[in-house]
Amino acid sequence: MKTRILFTFAFIGFLSLAFLTSCGGGKTADKQASDSTNVAAAGTPSAEQMAMGKSIFETKCKVCHQATGLGLPPVWPPLAGSDYLLSDKKRAVAQALNGSNKDITVNGVVFKGLMPPQVSTHDSAVAVINYVLNNFGNKGGYISVGEVKDVVIEPRK
Numbered sequence: 201m202k203t204r205i206l207f208t209f210a211f212i213g214f215l216s217l218a219f220l221t222s223c224g225g226g227k228t229a230d231k232q233a234s235d236s237t238n239v240a241a242a243g244t245p246s247a248e249q250m251a252m253g254k255s256i257f258e259t260k261c262k263v264c265h266q267a268t269g270l271g272l273p274p275v276w277p278p279l280a281g282s283d284y285l286l287s288d289k290k291r292a293v294a295q296a297l298n299g300s301n302k303d304i305t306v307n308g309v310v311f312k313g314l315m316p317p318q319v320s321t322h323d324s325a326v327a328v329i330n331y332v333l334n335n336f337g338n339k340g341g342y343i344s345v346g347e348v349k350d351v352v353i354e355p356r357k
């Protein structure tokens with residue numbers, strides 16, 4: 201019993217340490233973001249992270265990529281079955297953070313639209329990308345916050 205209590209305290213200590221160390225850098229925190237909802241290393245994300253991803257998708261991405269994830273070609277590209285999304289998880293995280301305005305080929309169709317930046321923390325970007333990688337029929341695996349630490353958040357124009 202005593203060991204259990206000790207373990208609990210050690211675990212809480214570890215969590216708060218992880219939280220404190222990952223808060224540096226003066227980033228603006230998204231309202232939905234919370235570091236404690238993310239897994240520390242590669243692996244299956246927590247239910248909390250997936251719920252956060254779903255809520256970000258619904259408030260931010262759905263308007264263009266649609267509730268079905270099918271988008272509205274030729275303007276909004278699909279996330280469902282997207283070879284572009286599924287082939288590079290880290291690039292997808294950067295896409296959610298910084299958006300893009302270039303030619304992107306998805307399943308053979310060229311999209312040229314503008315996607316504005318959507319989220320402002322790595323936590324939020326990873327949560328929403330893990331969500332879209334595993335919905336709309338996608339089985340795209342997962343990415344962890346640790347794997348995208350070096351993705352630069354571009355200054356907002």
Ligand code: HEC
Pocket residue numbers: 256257260261262263264265275276277278279282284285286292295296300301302303304306311312313314315316318319328329332
């Ligand atoms: C205003 C509409 C809009 C919103 C909102 C939006 N996107 Fe996009 N998205 C686009 C457009 C347009 C492109 C293509 C951009 C280009 O050609 O540079 C794109 C491209 C993408 C791509 C790469 C192409 C593909 O289909 O695989 C991903 C991944 C993506 N968006 C994910 C997201 C996620 C996740 C969100 C929400 C956090 C989001 N988008 C919000 C319009 C939007």
